[in-house]
Amino acid sequence: MRCAVRPLSPGSHVLNRTTMPIRETFWNIPRWAEYANYLLGLLSFLILIYGLWRRTRVWLRGRPAMRSDRVAQRIGGMISDGFVQLRTLSQPLPGLMHKGIFLGIVFLFVGTVLATLDWDITRLLFDVRFLQGVIYVTYKLVLDIAGLLLLLGVAVAAYRRYVARPKRLVNALSSTYTRDDAYALAVLATIAVTGFMIEGLRLAVVQPWWAVWSPIGNLVAHAFVSLGEQTNRTLHLSIWMFHMLIVFGAIAAIPYTKFVHIFTSPVNIFFRNLNPPGALEPIRNIEEAETFGAGKIEDWTWKRLLDFDACTRCGRCQDACPAYATNKPLSPQNIIVKLGGYLWQTPLATGKKDAALRSMHGEVITADELWDCTTCAACVQACPVYIDQMGAIIEMRRYLTMSEGDVSRNLNMAMTGMEQNGNPYGLSRNQRADWAQGLGVKTMAEAGGNVDILYWVGCAAAYDDRNKRVARAFVKILQAANVNFAILGTEETCTGDSARRAGNEYLFQMLAQENIATLNGYGVKRIVTACPHCFHTIRDEYPQFGGNYEVLHHSQLIAELLAQGRLSLSKPLDSGSVTYHDPCYLGRHNNVYQPSRQIIRRATGRAAIEMARNHAHSFCCGAGGARNWMEENRGTRINQNRAAEAIATGAATLAVACPFCMGMLTDGLKAKAAEG
Numbered sequence: 001m002r003c004a005v006r007p008l009s010p011g012s013h014v015l016n017r018t019t020m021p022i023r024e025t026f027w028n029i030p031r032w033a034e035y036a037n038y039l040l041g042l043l044s045f046l047i048l049i050y051g052l053w054r055r056t057r058v059w060l061r062g063r064p065a066m067r068s069d070r071v072a073q074r075i076g077g078m079i080s081d082g083f084v085q086l087r088t089l090s091q092p093l094p095g096l097m098h099k100g101i102f103l104g105i106v107f108l109f110v111g112t113v114l115a116t117l118d119w120d121i122t123r124l125l126f127d128v129r130f131l132q133g134v135i136y137v138t139y140k141l142v143l144d145i146a147g148l149l150l151l152l153g154v155a156v157a158a159y160r161r162y163v164a165r166p167k168r169l170v171n172a173l174s175s176t177y178t179r180d181d182a183y184a185l186a187v188l189a190t191i192a193v194t195g196f197m198i199e200g201l202r203l204a205v206v207q208p209w210w211a212v213w214s215p216i217g218n219l220v221a222h223a224f225v226s227l228g229e230q231t232n233r234t235l236h237l238s239i240w241m242f243h244m245l246i247v248f249g250a251i252a253a254i255p256y257t258k259f260v261h262i263f264t265s266p267v268n269i270f271f272r273n274l275n276p277p278g279a280l281e282p283i284r285n286i287e288e289a290e291t292f293g294a295g296k297i298e299d300w301t302w303k304r305l306l307d308f309d310a311c312t313r314c315g316r317c318q319d320a321c322p323a324y325a326t327n328k329p330l331s332p333q334n335i336i337v338k339l340g341g342y343l344w345q346t347p348l349a350t351g352k353k354d355a356a357l358r359s360m361h362g363e364v365i366t367a368d369e370l371w372d373c374t375t376c377a378a379c380v381q382a383c384p385v386y387i388d389q390m391g392a393i394i395e396m397r398r399y400l401t402m403s404e405g406d407v408s409r410n411l412n413m414a415m416t417g418m419e420q421n422g423n424p425y426g427l428s429r430n431q432r433a434d435w436a437q438g439l440g441v442k443t444m445a446e447a448g449g450n451v452d453i454l455y456w457v458g459c460a461a462a463y464d465d466r467n468k469r470v471a472r473a474f475v476k477i478l479q480a481a482n483v484n485f486a487i488l489g490t491e492e493t494c495t496g497d498s499a500r501r502a503g504n505e506y507l508f509q510m511l512a513q514e515n516i517a518t519l520n521g522y523g524v525k526r527i528v529t530a531c532p533h534c535f536h537t538i539r540d541e542y543p544q545f546g547g548n549y550e551v552l553h554h555s556q557l558i559a560e561l562l563a564q565g566r567l568s569l570s571k572p573l574d575s576g577s578v579t580y581h582d583p584c585y586l587g588r589h590n591n592v593y594q595p596s597r598q599i600i601r602r603a604t605g606r607a608a609i610e611m612a613r614n615h616a617h618s619f620c621c622g623a624g625g626a627r628n629w630m631e632e633n634r635g636t637r638i639n640q641n642r643a644a645e646a647i648a649t650g651a652a653t654l655a656v657a658c659p660f661c662m663g664m665l666t667d668g669l670k671a672k673a674a675e676g
């Protein structure tokens with residue numbers, strides 16, 4: 001190998017260029033310090049393992065949860081989101097910052113492992129040193145870059161935390177974690193800086209010709225070389241000892257500091273929910289259940305306890321939350337952070353009863369926070385470590401609704417309507433198919449179940465005047481395309497979506513079982529619906545109770561009919577420019593984004609104008625999570641926030657693909673128009 005050699009100072013004893021580069025392990029380190037290094041290393045790893053075991057033991061005190069299926073998919077997620085960190089990188093500045101720190105630590109750790117293998121294993125067992133020659137100089141270069149990445153990452157993190165201070169880095173327990181956050185950055189910076197100093201001081205004394213392969217260390221060496229060999233040796237030994245103390249101290253402290261996420265993050269990603277985010281866990285044997293949902297810490301499953309402990313306090317979920325964005329009490333970050341902090345005060349962690357322990361409901365998490373959630377899943381999707389904030393909120397709602405009966409009057413009326421009349425409007429079951437009068441639509445009973453597809457109408461299209469027009473228009477489309485379809489008519493009943501999101505699992509299961517019995521009785525295989533909430537509930541949740549169907553949103557079927565040439569458009573729709581709002585239960589919950597956009601393009605001859613928040617980053621209309629049936633009397637209105645964004649596009653028409661988005665955004669646009 002040839003490289004340019006630049007002596008550090010005139011007359012310095014640069015090793016002969018023919019000398020083979022080799023790692024000078026424990027250079028300048030006395031034997032006693034070498035042994036102390038091994039001893040401290042062993043001790044720190046034992047403390048680390050003990051601390052992690054203590055933490056794991058607390059999680060395992062939670063109730064059972066099944067998360068050991070689809071192992072290959074789980075490992076794949078650990079690689080893509082744990083190691084490659086795709087979700088973290090979806091936001092460039094914090095993503096690259098974290099990636100720099102992560103890669104720096106990983107490469108420095110691997111470098112230390114290789115050095116140990118080289119010195120303590122291959123040298124002792126086989127008299128072989130593999131860290132020499134080209135391998136060694138490459139190793140040095142890579143470790144220098146790793147140290148630099150670590151330092152840069154820490155500098156950006158410190159800038160964000162202490163200078164830019166984005167709101168999302170503030171949470172309910174920020175004051176508790178101030179020292180922990182500062183400690184993490186200080187330790188990493190100290191390790192990187194002292195590492196470079198150790199290397200630079202050694203290079204300043206030894207001055208090997210391959211020093212250029214350690215560019216940062218070489219720079220440090222230039223700064224110190226004039227101090228002379230003896231001073232540099234003394235400095236080197238002192239800083240080396242300090243460095244090792246910091247490193248081993250940090251390793252031992254991992255389970256008790258922010259660094260614990262090095263372990264909790266990949267573990268939580270491995271055990272993540274692999275089902276659609278809104279497919280809630282059913283309460284099995286609900287008739288015999290004595291408690292419902294999460295009323296106290298002991299009610300959570302081990303996976304939820306792990307969720308609470310795995311939060312890195314990055315605030316991404318808070319940034320994405322429509323409730324938080326409209327100044328409501330709810331922040332998904334606070335829900336998780338507060339439950340995480342609370343966990344360690346409860347007997348589950350301390351092993352002792354504490355009479356002064358706050359209650360989880362009311363004192364730690366308020367009912368307002370729980371009821372503000374629209375179940376839009378923006379938080380779940382944003383979380384880099386796959387914490388299920390929304391699922392935790394629903395579990396607590398289950399307790400409020402089923403154990404405490406703590407439900408607002410309007411929501412209670414909607415649920416009574418579902419229970420007694422099969423719809424949240426409380427209107428007669430007999431009127432359910434009135435919207436279809438004069439259209440010649442057959443019911444399944446009339447068709448004898450002999451159809452290609454069932455049109456699931458849903459309560460909104462059956463009872464709400466504006467949405468009845470959507471149902472009638474959709475029927476005309478189906479008829480124009482000669483689709484062999486039918487409806488259930490008065491045999492259809494509410495899917496129970498709102499009941500489930502409101503925590504009324506009992507009512508949901510009752511409605512679901514009734515519908516599944518009807519659908520299975522007709523041998524239904526394929527269903528189309530215009531409502532993303534019905535779409536999600538039947539497609540993602542009815543399989544939990546034996547209802548397995550192919551379910552399409554009407555935008556998917558219309559796009560399919562257009563593509564097959566079964567529908568044709570004679571002239572472009574005179575709608576002016578169009579912007580499109582992605583419904584949460586179609587987009588984020590079920591990953592359906594394109595059909596509506598394809599239809600808009602075909603119908604208008606132009607692509608939809610995108611709002612600033614679109615596709616997976618769409619902003620909720622405010623109706624989901626049974627919020628459609630509740631007053632919105634905290635903060636500002638979510639629908640107006642979204643309407644303002646639609647207006648800002650300058651589009652003449654706002655297209656929606658959900659009956660509840662239709663109502664919410666119509667109201668939002670009217671309110672904005674009234675404001676002028």
Ligand code: SF4
Nearest residue numbers: 321373374376377379
């Ligand atoms: S589901 Fe939506 S509204 Fe609920 S906490 Fe998450 S981001 Fe906020």
Ligand code: SF4
Nearest residue numbers: 311312314315317383
């Ligand atoms: S729950 Fe997830 S997204 Fe929210 S602060 Fe914690 S780690 Fe970040």
